[in-house]
Amino acid sequence: MAKVKVKKQSTFIDMTAMSDVTVLLLTFFMLTSTFISKEPIQVTTPSSVSEIKIPETNLMTILVDEHGKIFLSLDFQQELVMKTLQDVGADYGYTFTPKQYDSFKKLKSFGLPINSMAAFLDLPVDKQDAYLTDVANARVGIPTDSVEVRDGLGVISKDNEFKRWVSHATSNDDALQIAIKADRKTNYPVVKKVIDDLRDMRKNRYLLITNLKTASSE
Amino acid sequence: MAEIQTNDHNEGGKNKQKKQQLRVDFTPMVDMNMLLITFFMFCTTLLKPQTMNINMPTKDKPVVDSGNDVRASGAVTVILAGNDEIYYYLGMPAEDGSSYEDASFLVQSSYAPDGFRQVLLKKNAGTYEQIQDLKVQLQRGEINDSIFRKMSADIQDKAMKELKIAPTVMIKPTDLSTYKNLVDVLDEMLICNIGAYAVIDMSDGDRYLLYKKTGNNAYLTPQQLAQGSSGVKGKKK
Numbered sequence: 023m024a025k026v027k028v029k030k031q032s033t034f035i036d037m038t039a040m041s042d043v044t045v046l047l048l049t050f051f052m053l054t055s056t057f058i059s060k061e062p063i064q065v066t067t068p069s070s071v072s073e074i075k076i077p078e079t080n081l082m083t084i085l086v087d088e089h090g091k092i093f094l095s096l097d098f099q100q101e102l103v104m105k106t107l108q109d110v111g112a113d114y115g116y117t118f119t120p121k122q123y124d125s126f127k128k129l130k131s132f133g134l135p136i137n138s139m140a141a142f143l144d145l146p147v148d149k150q151d152a153y154l155t156d157v158a159n160a161r162v163g164i165p166t167d168s169v170e171v172r173d174g175l176g177v178i179s180k181d182n183e184f185k186r187w188v189s190h191a192t193s194n195d196d197a198l199q200i201a202i203k204a205d206r207k208t209n210y211p212v213v214k215k216v217i218d219d220l221r222d223m224r225k226n227r228y229l230l231i232t233n234l235k236t237a238s239s240e
Numbered sequence: 241m242a243e244i245q246t247n248d249h250n251e252g253g254k255n256k257q258k259k260q261q262l263r264v265d266f267t268p269m270v271d272m273n274m275l276l277i278t279f280f281m282f283c284t285t286l287l288k289p290q291t292m293n294i295n296m297p298t299k300d301k302p303v304v305d306s307g308n309d310v311r312a313s314g315a316v317t318v319i320l321a322g323n324d325e326i327y328y329y330l331g332m333p334a335e336d337g338s339s340y341e342d343a344s345f346l347v348q349s350s351y352a353p354d355g356f357r358q359v360l361l362k363k364n365a366g367t368y369e370q371i372q373d374l375k376v377q378l379q380r381g382e383i384n385d386s387i388f389r390k391m392s393a394d395i396q397d398k399a400m401k402e403l404k405i406a407p408t409v410m411i412k413p414t415d416l417s418t419y420k421n422l423v424d425v426l427d428e429m430l431i432c433n434i435g436a437y438a439v440i441d442m443s444d445g446d447r448y449l450l451y452k453k454t455g456n457n458a459y460l461t462p463q464q465l466a467q468g469s470s471g472v473k474g475k476k477k
Contacts (some may be wrong), residue, residue, distance in 0.1 A: 037266030044273035051277060055284035068423040071430055072292040086419075201291060206420035210320070210413045213422065217296060226298055229291035232423060 036160045060130045060187075061095070062154035063087040068206040070232040080190070083231070085131060086204035090212040093133030093154075093161030094187055100127050102194045109190040110136060110183075118143065125150075131201070133163045136183055166215060189223050203231040292426060297438060314407045316363060318356065318425060319346075319442070319450055322416025326356055326425070327453065330363075333445055346449045351424050360432040363407040367399040371433040396435025410439040412446055414459055 065085060085093040096103045104107040111118055114136050118126070121219050126132075133154065134142055138161055142153060154162060166184045192198050200220065204213055220228065266466045312332045319327045330345050333339035348451040371392045378381055378388045399406035411425050422439070429437045442450075442459075457465060 034263065034265075035267075036263075037270050038264075041266040041269045044270055044277060048273055048277050048280070051280040051284065055280060055286050056288060057283060058285050067289065068420040070290060070292050070423055071288050071428040072427070074291050074293065075288055076291045123449050132270065134251040144246065162350075204419045206423070209415070210417045210419060210422060211415045214413075215420050221296055221298065224298060226296045228296075230289050230294055230423060230426070231289045234290050235427070 025133060026123070042073065059095075060151075061139060062093055062131060062151070063091065065121050065203055065205045066207075067203060067232050069235040070230075071235050072232060073234070074229075076201060076231060077199055078230060081199050081201055081229075083131070083201045083203050084188075084216060085133070086202065086208055086212060086216060088205045088207045090208070090215075091133060092166060092184055092216065093131050094164060096191060098191075098198060100197045102191075103127060105194050105219035106190045107139075109194070110186050111139070111189075113186050114163065114183075116140060134161060135165050155172075159173055166219065184216075185219050185223060188225065192223075192225065199229060200227070201229040201231050248394060264285065292423065295438070297440075310370065311425065314363070314404070315410065316360070316407050317410045317412060317446070319446055320411070320413040320417035320421045320425060321450060321454065321459070322414065322456075324351065324418075324421060326351060327420070328356060328371070330411065331447070333449075340448060340452070344377060346453050348453070349407075349427075351421075356425075357428055357432060360407070360409070360434060364432050364434055365405075366403075367395055367406055367435070370395045392433065394433070396433070400436060406435055409434055411437060411439045412435050412442045414442060414450070416458060 050156075065087060079097060081097045083095040083097070085095065087093075090221070091219070096106065104127060107118065107126050109125065114137065116136060118140060122140060125143040128147070131154075142150060145153065155174060156162060164183050164184045164187060188200070192200075202216065217228070220226075286473055315331055317329050321327060327346050327351050330340075333345070339345045349359065373393055374383070374388055374395075377383050378385070383391070396406060399407075409429060411422070413422050426437075426439075428434075444461065444464060447459050447464060449460060451457055451464075
């Protein structure tokens with residue numbers, strides 16, 4: 023009789039302590055981490071010892087990939103983001119529907135010529151992602167080659183589309199800071215072109231986004 | 241998920257009922273937490289990216305003599321070449337052009353801590369130590385960030401204008417260099433507490449020097465290539 027009783031004891035592991043640990047870990051992760059923002063291109067930034075943190079808002083990030091494709095990410099008030107699209111569209115004679123503005127607002131970053139913007143904004147979100155990540159496509163990336171721009175009065179400006187975006191974004195938001203996030207393998211002429219374009223518009227202060235250099239990587 | 245464990249044997253009858261234990265099974269709770277942790281680990285990043293401030297000179301007006309010309313004794317020119325190579329020369333090329341024929345004028349260095357950094361530290365001696373002291377004070381919490389910035393700017397200013405010992409570093413990236421090279425060099429400026437530095441374009445003379453040193457004619461401009469080496473020599477002044 024005694025042996026039978028021993029066999030009937032259930033093996034019940036107390037999970038309370040385990041649960042405590044996991045909740046603590048979870049809290050730690052939730053408090054310390056920030057979400058990875060969705061970017062169409064994978065950029066490996068170079069590392070530096072600089073310890074200045076990037077500002078959270080009022081930031082325009084210029085993403086430059088290895089091959090020199092340029093993407094913009096506008097991080098400021100949404101009405102101003104929409105106004106920027108409106109302004110740039112007006113420069114090239116494009117207008118957008120409210121639905122397209124709504125779609126633009128949801129974009130984290132974008133990079134395509136203004137002439138394909140309307141069609142792009144009509145795509146569903148997953149198609150938009152697929153479109154932007156296809157770097158081999160010549161229609162991806164904000165053009166930096168100069169094309170004549172006509173505004174309402176027929177005045178011709180020699181700015182390229184990238185410059186139009188930057189100048190409208192900065193005129194809409196005075197406190198806007200410009201950050202350049204380029205891949206470490208990007209050739210210097212590509213970066214130089216971006217910086218030269220910005221200097222043309224009297225934007226002479228930039229934040230270069232880098233990783234914190236650790237002792238091992240030095 | 242409460243599980244009430246009763247004693248299996250009913251021998252004692254109602255008396256044993258008092259020994260009932262109330263235990264909550266936490267296993268599903270742990271499962272869920274683990275899933276959440278996994279989610280957070282994959283979708284978030286702990287490191288916030290850092291930034292580095294850089295100011296470029298304006299294009300507005302041609303740089304006129306504004307009285308703060310670079311002292312030749314303090315000038316350090318760094319040339320970022322291809323293949324992660326780095327070259328530097330101290331001072332200015334001589335007026336008579338002899339520097340262009342002197343093979344030891346342009347010196348090759350490296351991005352390693354014992355490379356170009358040592359050159360800068362030597363040039364910036366005095367200023368570097370003072371700012372390093374400030375950094376220690378900042379870490380100990382004796383001074384705050386804004387005071388630190390003001391004091392180090394003052395030290396750099398004094399070294400530049402009164403003592404005239406601070407170096408001015410001119411960073412000249414070639415077309416063959418990468419963005420990483422540029423950031424690495426800007427990083428050295430931060431490490432060595434250099435106050436005055438600028439990213440500027442290569443001059444024809446610099447191109448010629450680099451060409452002489454490396455033998456790679458990719459550093460030359462198309463015009464220089466067309467004119468041949470005699471044309472290069474003629475242009476250097």
